[in-house]
Amino acid sequence: MSLELDAIRSRFPALSLEDGGVPRIYLDNPGGTQVPDSVVEGMAGYLVERNANLGGVFRTSQDSDAMVAEAREAMADFLNAPSANEIVFGQNMTSLTLHVSRSIGRHFEAGDEVILSRMDHDGNVYPWLAMARDFGLEVRWLPFDTETFEFDLEELEKRLSKRTRLVCLGAASNLLGTINDVKSAARMAHEVGAWLYVDAVQAAPHTVMDVQDIDCDFLVCSAYKFFGPHQGILWGKREVLERLEPYRVRPAPSELPDSFESGTQSHEGMAGTAAAVDYFAWIGETLAREHQAAHRAFEGRRRNVRAALDLIFASEQDLSRRLIDGLRQVPGLRVLGITADEGMARRVPTVSFTVEGVAPAFLEESLARRNIFVWSGYYYALEPAIALGIAESGGALRVGPVHYNSEAEIDAFLGALDATVRRSNRA
Ligand SMILES: Cc1ncc(COP(=O)(O)O)c(C=O)c1O
Numbered sequence: 001m002s003l004e005l006d007a008i009r010s011r012f013p014a015l016s017l018e019d020g021g022v023p024r025i026y027l028d029n030p031g032g033t034q035v036p037d038s039v040v041e042g043m044a045g046y047l048v049e050r051n052a053n054l055g056g057v058f059r060t061s062q063d064s065d066a067m068v069a070e071a072r073e074a075m076a077d078f079l080n081a082p083s084a085n086e087i088v089f090g091q092n093m094t095s096l097t098l099h100v101s102r103s104i105g106r107h108f109e110a111g112d113e114v115i116l117s118r119m120d121h122d123g124n125v126y127p128w129l130a131m132a133r134d135f136g137l138e139v140r141w142l143p144f145d146t147e148t149f150e151f152d153l154e155e156l157e158k159r160l161s162k163r164t165r166l167v168c169l170g171a172a173s174n175l176l177g178t179i180n181d182v183k184s185a186a187r188m189a190h191e192v193g194a195w196l197y198v199d200a201v202q203a204a205p206h207t208v209m210d211v212q213d214i215d216c217d218f219l220v221c222s223a224y225k226f227f228g229p230h231q232g233i234l235w236g237k238r239e240v241l242e243r244l245e246p247y248r249v250r251p252a253p254s255e256l257p258d259s260f261e262s263g264t265q266s267h268e269g270m271a272g273t274a275a276a277v278d279y280f281a282w283i284g285e286t287l288a289r290e291h292q293a294a295h296r297a298f299e300g301r302r303r304n305v306r307a308a309l310d311l312i313f314a315s316e317q318d319l320s321r322r323l324i325d326g327l328r329q330v331p332g333l334r335v336l337g338i339t340a341d342e343g344m345a346r347r348v349p350t351v352s353f354t355v356e357g358v359a360p361a362f363l364e365e366s367l368a369r370r371n372i373f374v375w376s377g378y379y380y381a382l383e384p385a386i387a388l389g390i391a392e393s394g395g396a397l398r399v400g401p402v403h404y405n406s407e408a409e410i411d412a413f414l415g416a417l418d419a420t421v422r423r424s425n426r427a
Pocket of ligand 1: 030031091092093094095121123124170172173174199201202221222232
């Protein structure tokens, strides 16, 4: 399933940049993606024409109010939220989670239980460990299988009890690439009366995140991972948010969702986030028409975003397959994630691996010399790195194509990697 790649790539000014005549190959996308022209224009346009604080009667302030309302609508469409008033903006996923965890913790009683995952980024782990410490809660850990790189939801079942109040789970792992069945987790959590907090940071650039379909209670994501600016977004179910006491200063608005937004926000970030959602809608409308029929129940931007992500995910599965097949030819290389051909739909294209006898940081550096951008380490996925035994040994190398990457870029990366590994094996 292929995308019209030229049409896509021409939207991203950064993709045609070169350094000393050498093109850049961006495979660092799980750490942050490049942005389309309209995101740059949306942010610049806001700063030039509408820049002001909120709530005034003058032109720029009123335009800013309208822009914030539109950004909430855009995110509500992106996540299929029932209401734009459930969209909370913040600096990033981690800050939003630390912030709302204060309010969530106050809602529980000492001895209540929280289930955390060994697969998650620390942004969906440590805020809850701190909450558990501060409010006297018990933590139960959900392990993943280090051979299959997936959860067995029976393990979740075993850990749920009538004292479970919260389950925190990533929709996709930023180290393994595994997509998790958050919908089943929500059903299971709700059976014991617990809430589900979903970290969708790594899933949102690749697959549809529908909060009503998942039926989670909270979902967090970051626009800079889905072709937008550095901006965090939290969605919370209205009746759940209404039960929480927001941590806010006294003169700040007391109504949802502003009550959970502390201080003046990044208005330009919100403008850019709305433009990123519209970029998906543009794909849906112009390049993904054949995917629209599956989403007839939705209209306008909601339908277009879903069609776009269906097309993106289908084409990314081909990229994952090509990447993983190539990696498996490299001597001594171990992929830390799903590799089976039929497993490509259970993962995002974020692929981490180790190579026997070659340090991940060395590989990162030698690829950087060829203008190929990848990450080494464990990328704040501390628990998975410990579970896999790589936390103390330099972690892994992570390669993460997204829909704008070409097969030629994957092949160039594979060629450079293979040459580097063979050279260092000879040395
Ligand atoms: C899965 C996952 N969760 C959370 C985060 C943290 O996001 P933020 O940088 O917006 O705090 C990241 C960032 O890499 C991530 O990949």
